[in-house]
Amino acid sequence: MSDDVQASIEAMARKARAAALKLSQIPTEKKNAILLAMAAGLRAATPEILEANAKDIEAGEQKGLNKAMLDRLRLDEKRVDSIAGGIEQVAALPDPVGEVMESWSRPNGIRLEQVRVPIGTIGIIFESRPNVTSDAAVLCFKAGNATILRGGSEAIHSNRAIAAALQESGAVAGLPDDAIQLIPFTDRSSVTALCQMDKWLDVIIPRGGRGLIETVVSQARMPVIKHYDGICHTFVDPRADLEMAVRICVDAKTQKPGVCNAMETLLVHESVAGEFLPMVAEALKAKGVELRGCDRTRSIIDCSAATDEDWETEYLDLILSIKVVCSLEEAVAHINTFGSHHSDCIVTADDAAAAAFLSAVDSACVFHNVSTRFADGEEFGFGAEIGISTEKLHARGPMGLRELTSYQYRVRGDGQTKG
Amino acid sequence: MSDDVQASIEAMARKARAAALKLSQIPTEKKNAILLAMAAGLRAATPEILEANAKDIEAGEQKGLNKAMLDRLRLDEKRVDSIAGGIEQVAALPDPVGEVMESWSRPNGIRLEQVRVPIGTIGIIFESRPNVTSDAAVLCFKAGNATILRGGSEAIHSNRAIAAALQESGAVAGLPDDAIQLIPFTDRSSVTALCQMDKWLDVIIPRGGRGLIETVVSQARMPVIKHYDGICHTFVDPRADLEMAVRICVDAKTQKPGVCNAMETLLVHESVAGEFLPMVAEALKAKGVELRGCDRTRSIIDCSAATDEDWETEYLDLILSIKVVCSLEEAVAHINTFGSHHSDCIVTADDAAAAAFLSAVDSACVFHNVSTRFADGEEFGFGAEIGISTEKLHARGPMGLRELTSYQYRVRGDGQTKG
Structure with missing residues (x-):
């Protein structure tokens, strides 16, 4: 791997961690306002997105992608509008962050709460569908997480245009810097580099073919939520x-x-x-x-x-x-x-x-x-999903907003000591 | 790694998976009866366990282990009795398996339940405390999981004696074969081999120093629940x-x-x-x-x-x-x-x-x-813990029986189709 790729991914991962601490403190209403601003920003950027997408389609045709792959890659006004509609749907979903999952007391008087908190920082690696750039980023954001997105090379122009639209319109409404980052290049080694950022990245979610998932599983030092096949x-x-x-x-x-x-x-x-x-x-x-x-x-x-x-x-x-x-x-x-x-x-x-x-x-x-x-x-009634996990730990089956959270024990007392 | 170690670990991992399917179907009362039989069996095996422990202590002294390490290694009648008491405590805890975590219906009439189920198969890698052989195995068993235990070389004789006592007394009461397996040798390569058994092992829990955990984190293909340090x-x-x-x-x-x-x-x-x-x-x-x-x-x-x-x-x-x-x-x-x-x-x-x-x-x-x-x-009131996880996914903080389970969605209907 080139030192440049390594350094650039590490810089992004550090920034994601800093953004995550800010994201965890944003109240629900503000997150929803940011989401609605991003939906509007995406619609307003339709011409730029379609222009970028045309470059991807042209390159795909030259590379000889088959019809199904080109179909997955292709955007039009209706599809961009539907991606924006997806953001509005996420804004309307209940916020899982801050939910008290359980609360109880102990005989010594300490009071415990298990509270949902964001996971923190999430790496998403995906293949050719450019809508995932928006779908994954906004779900992770609603659950209070910072994301680093690594899309496939076939969709790089579309992905850049979509990410730019989300970042710019989100920033105006108060989206913290670096809350949504797209890896702007498509070197294969960026996947390897991401897999080593366990100090700053809490989890990697690979979405795509078996080869991609295998690479991540064998290299990742952090937890991986796999979406393997369905037999x-x-x-x-x-x-x-x-x-x-x-x-x-x-x-x-x-x-x-x-x-x-x-x-x-x-x-x-x-x-x-x-x-x-x-x-x-x-x-x-x-x-x-x-x-x-x-x-x-x-x-x-x-x-x-x-x-x-x-x-x-x-x-x-x-x-x-x-x-x-x-x-x-x-x-x-x-x-x-x-x-x-x-x-x-x-x-x-x-x-x-x-x-x-x-x-x-x-x-x-x-x-x-x-x-x-x-x-x-x-x-299942989850409103939206980031995929169907084939893991047995943390998230099994359809993964909604709740599965993009962790929890924390908050314990209150009056000076209790153990000794 | 020698082919022998690899083959032997793979055989154990396959057997663990087969045992897990049986364990998931054992009713609570029977699991508790097996646990009480294991507690009694452990007490009855005190002479054999202390004899084996004396070999470990002698070897440890020859190897020049320090006093703190020898103390952690040393068993006496009271400590064996206390390990057995720990098993009885686990028998008295509520069984998390089968708990309906949530249930709801959808407008189309399908009825959903999110039900706790065992994780399946768990690899536990630990260092010198022989009591972990029993503590970890019985907690995993109560939650319906099969375990493969890999203890440190310093305690190998004690671990073998404790595992044998649990297996033999458990078997009489109906413990499925291979539900609790101890790796009987202490080649370092057995850790590497375990880390590659992701087809049969659902999770690895390393308990011990940073070096051990680092090895597991960099090699494991399956999820790892780390117990790092506390600053x-x-x-x-x-x-x-x-x-x-x-x-x-x-x-x-x-x-x-x-x-x-x-x-x-x-x-x-x-x-x-x-x-x-x-x-x-x-x-x-x-x-x-x-x-x-x-x-x-x-x-x-x-x-x-x-x-x-x-x-x-x-x-x-x-x-x-x-x-x-x-x-x-x-x-x-x-x-x-x-x-x-x-x-x-x-x-x-x-x-x-x-x-x-x-x-x-x-x-x-x-x-x-x-x-x-x-x-x-x-x-916290969990009754027992397998450790304090420093993960953010699946289990964060003190890990009790509940954190040794997964879940499954059970969906019932009347012939609903999507088309």
């Missing part, structure tokens, strides 16, 4: 309402196949496989889904053969692997072995079976008679 | 009850100077320094405390000069650094810059000053008119 399952129990099971499977697989909470593997109990598999196969094939089944599945319906690799693949596409299982226990064991501990569903009218499944499946979100597509901060 | 402060505000301030300072410095929540630096507001410093100096010197002051301190009382290094030193000894400050803001800035974000106190009769201090000091525990020695899981 989600639906298990159809002997006592399932089979019509409901078909609706849930079609929704979970086809309503938006390219996202982490879409179903990738269907598990069917042997006692209903003969009746259910032809029903669901017809409905899924009508939606263009390619089916890959185990031997028992293929003895019932016509589909290609699933290999061991299929059970641990996140297709993100209109492909579904199917396995017939002998018991709920076998379904649970399959999910815990091959799944990604993200979101899994049981369809059944048997509440005891559902309870056993929900408590034995080691996943962030477990569903009974609900499509896995509901694993989402907005659907 | 704790007391700030005496202009409106402090000075008699109370003397009592709190003497307690925080001298009641047990070798622990992380003891005071290391005293900050005194200039408006009361002339009156307060002679009072506190007399009381501290009577307890044998060496004082090191800033220039302004030394113009008021007789003491040696504090250097910049003193402000960031955890003495763990009867030494105190003292600084006169011009304002509460200067005190806060000093603490946030030189402290270790552990535990800090303000002494004042001014509630507004106290509130400003508590919210601006970026530490796990902040105290108003209470000695920092109360930063402790038992004093």
Whole structure:
């Protein structure tokens, strides 16, 4: 890594820490006023943002990015307006900072409070979607945190324009200097440098492909909140309402196949496989889904053969692997072995079976008679989300504002001493 | 690292994951019965444990360990009995697993619960105190987790005897195989190997010196809950009850100077320094405390000069650094810059000053008119603690049973689909 990159990232990290101490003391009303000013500033900067975005699109076309990537990169007036609308939504959300999570007293008279406080400083590393620059920065800001953003090189012009708009309009309304910083260059070594700033950066959130997350996991000295993939399952129990099971499977697989909470593997109990598999196969094939089944599945319906690799693949596409299982226990064991501990569903009218499944499946979100597509901060009622964490510590599943906070114990007394 | 160590640690980690799935399903009553059986088993194994401990003490004497280290290592009947008593205390604590932290519904009729579940598998790396083998294992077990323990080489015979007693007596009462595993050798490379087992180990908790923690922080691929040092402060505000301030300072410095929540630096507001410093100096010197002051301190009382290094030193000894400050803001800035974000106190009769201090000091525990020695899981009412975390994510400050859990969202509906 060049000394320049290292020095420049360290300077940004130090400034972020200084900004965080100021941010932690800003009252809610002022934070909301700053957010509304940033939303207005972003809308006002639409021409500059679109001009910058055109440069990214042109460079992307020259680099031969595929259509899906160019689509993710492309901004227009409506998309900028929608990013600004997202800021206004965050302004309207309740502020988690200062909430007294618990309070109690001890026999010696000391009074304790566990109070939500900001985490402090957050590094966000993301890939090509420029809207993340704003979405991540404003969520972190509302929770009282300073951010250092490191976006992908494909979106660098757009990211710079969006960050500048937020910083300038925010500053007028009282946003502390360095509360929102974008790394202005895209050297790969900036990721490595960020990973070493554990003295000033409290956490890194990598959002993107497995390669990026792997790099951060192996290099970071501070906590990392990973957003790994979703290999989600639906298990159809002997006592399932089979019509409901078909609706849930079609929704979970086809309503938006390219996202982490879409179903990738269907598990069917042997006692209903003969009746259910032809029903669901017809409905899924009508939606263009390619089916890959185990031997028992293929003895019932016509589909290609699933290999061991299929059970641990996140297709993100209109492909579904199917396995017939002998018991709920076998379904649970399959999910815990091959799944990604993200979101899994049981369809059944048997509440005891559902309870056993929900408590034995080691996943962030477990569903009974609900499509896995509901694993989402907005659907959960969090108002907004920074992503879906696959961590078990600190934040598991959909991460909203509350998961961007820490806590502090505040203890009051009258001169108590231990001796 | 030798392939043998790597293979052997990986085998243990895989077994821990398998045990964790079983542990997560054991009802509270059965866990408590297992704990009581382990307490009885430990007492019954006292002769074997003391015999093993004698080997460690002999080896320690030959290696020239100092008296304090030998004291920490040494067990006798009373200490074994007290370790067993600790297990009985954990049995009596409420079980956090299964607690519904929150429940709510959405307009579309889906019903959500956020439920506490075990973390899963926990690696504990610790140094010479053999009681940690039992204390850490039983706390993790009560919270439904499987543990892999890696103790220091000085205590290896004692650790093996304690682990064997817990495993054997636990197994009779229904403890799953591999729920509590001790790494039976003490190759340094076993730490490195553990740090790479992120597929099977959910978290590592290192307890010990800075060198050990540094190694884990730089190598671990999974989350680490660090227990770094405590550079704790007391700030005496202009409106402090000075008699109370003397009592709190003497307690925080001298009641047990070798622990992380003891005071290391005293900050005194200039408006009361002339009156307060002679009072506190007399009381501290009577307890044998060496004082090191800033220039302004030394113009008021007789003491040696504090250097910049003193402000960031955890003495763990009867030494105190003292600084006169011009304002509460200067005190806060000093603490946030030189402290270790552990535990800090303000002494004042001014509630507004106290509130400003508590919210601006970026530490796990902040105290108003209470000695920092109360930063402790038992004093907080947690019943037992695995340590005092210096993390800001997941667990901050005293860590009890609850901090050894994760959570899961359980979502129930009637066939809801997103499309």
